[in-house]
Amino acid sequence: MSHHRSAPILPGVAFITGGARGLGLAIAQSFAKEGARGIVLFDIQPPNTMTAAHASVSQFLIPDGKCLTIHGDVTKEEDLERAVAETVKEFGRLDYAANFAGVIGPLSATWDTNLEDWRKVIEVNTFGVWLSMKVQLKQMLSQSSLSDLEPGRVEQRGSIVNCASVNSIQGGAGTTGYTASKHAVLGLTKAAALEARSQGVRVNCVSPGFLLTKLLEPAMKVAEGQTSAALAGDAWEGYERRQGRKASFEEVGDVVALLCSPRMSLVVGHNLVIDGGFTINENPT
Numbered sequence: 001m002s003h004h005r006s007a008p009i010l011p012g013v014a015f016i017t018g019g020a021r022g023l024g025l026a027i028a029q030s031f032a033k034e035g036a037r038g039i040v041l042f043d044i045q046p047p048n049t050m051t052a053a054h055a056s057v058s059q060f061l062i063p064d065g066k067c068l069t070i071h072g073d074v075t076k077e078e079d080l081e082r083a084v085a086e087t088v089k090e091f092g093r094l095d096y097a098a099n100f101a102g103v104i105g106p107l108s109a110t111w112d113t114n115l116e117d118w119r120k121v122i123e124v125n126t127f128g129v130w131l132s133m134k135v136q137l138k139q140m141l142s143q144s145s146l147s148d149l150e151p152g153r154v155e156q157r158g159s160i161v162n163c164a165s166v167n168s169i170q171g172g173a174g175t176t177g178y179t180a181s182k183h184a185v186l187g188l189t190k191a192a193a194l195e196a197r198s199q200g201v202r203v204n205c206v207s208p209g210f211l212l213t214k215l216l217e218p219a220m221k222v223a224e225g226q227t228s229a230a231l232a233g234d235a236w237e238g239y240e241r242r243q244g245r246k247a248s249f250e251e252v253g254d255v256v257a258l259l260c261s262p263r264m265s266l267v268v269g270h271n272l273v274i275d276g277g278f279t280i281n282e283n284p285t
């Protein structure tokens with residue numbers, strides 16, 4: 001008997017918040033390439049973006065695989081409950097979740113920042129991740145594990161990857177809301193990981209470095225001429241130099257998908273940095 005592994009490593013059902021574009025979409029594509037039979041994209045994007053995302057994931061699906069798009073807001077518990085119920089109705093279960101819905105929020109000094117803008121970034125990036133996780137965990141804890149994926153390992157009933165950022169470790173002037181929201185994701189990931197580990201569900205988070213997605217457009221606009229901002233001047237080039245190079249979205253997608261594999265069985269409550277060495281580089285360039 002061959003000891004080489006050849007079957008898909010992620011044959012289950014994946015649920016991705018913020019899945020309609022950017023890093024969330026890249027994660028969905030990675031799940032499809034690793035053989036997931038069901039993929040759910042949950043997002044507030046309009047129908048045209050959802051349709052394009054559906055098509056770009058579908059091209060990678062296994063023959064019997066299916067992609068669902070569900071419109072909803074991660075700050076609304078009823079939207080998430082409806083989405084998980086639809087997922088289970090369609091696929092019978094939910095094995096992997098990636099919580100990547102996020103916004104950048106206000107980019108201004110504390111003394112110039114409006115409370116409502118600050119509250120909004122915390123609401124989406126922190127409350128949204130916590131709420132998503134709450135609803136996903138309830139489903140995962142109610143199901144048995146997928147059998148025989150990794151014989152001899154502890155059973156995995158589910159795996160959740162939350163989106164933090166290098167701003168879960170570091171800060172930048174003009175980013176108090178974003179930085180606070182991402183530090184909080186790290187904290188809630190650790191606590192939930194300890195709650196769920198004895199029940200066969202792993203919870204981790206990842207911290208991507210610098211990828212030029214639409215999330216950063218507001219920051220780039222500020223950089224084009226106006227006030228202080230994390231991306232002012234040639235800051236972006238500086239970030240990429242410190243990161244070592246330009247990063248591609250699929251490099252984040254693959255890490256998130258692989259972190260959901262039962263082969264990662266002992267990885268619990270971890271913050272996996274995906275930044276080309278940015279955070280360990282003492283040199284700014």
Ligand SMILES: NC(=O)c1ccc[n+]([C@@H]2O[C@H](COP(=O)([O-])OP(=O)(O)OC[C@H]3O[C@@H](n4cnc5c(N)ncnc54)[C@H](O)[C@@H]3O)[C@@H](O)[C@H]2O)c1
Nearest residue numbers: 018022023043044073074101102165208210211213214215
């Ligand atoms: N781009 C980077 O360099 C970078 C670095 C570190 C972390 N991140 C994080 O990655 C995640 C994805 O961001 P991205 O860079 O792909 O940007 P993006 O703007 O392309 O994607 C974010 C997605 O989240 C969705 N979204 C926003 N608010 C929502 C809500 N209330 N409910 C449902 N969906 C909502 C958006 O519609 C969008 O599709 C974010 O959490 C972001 O903080 C990005």
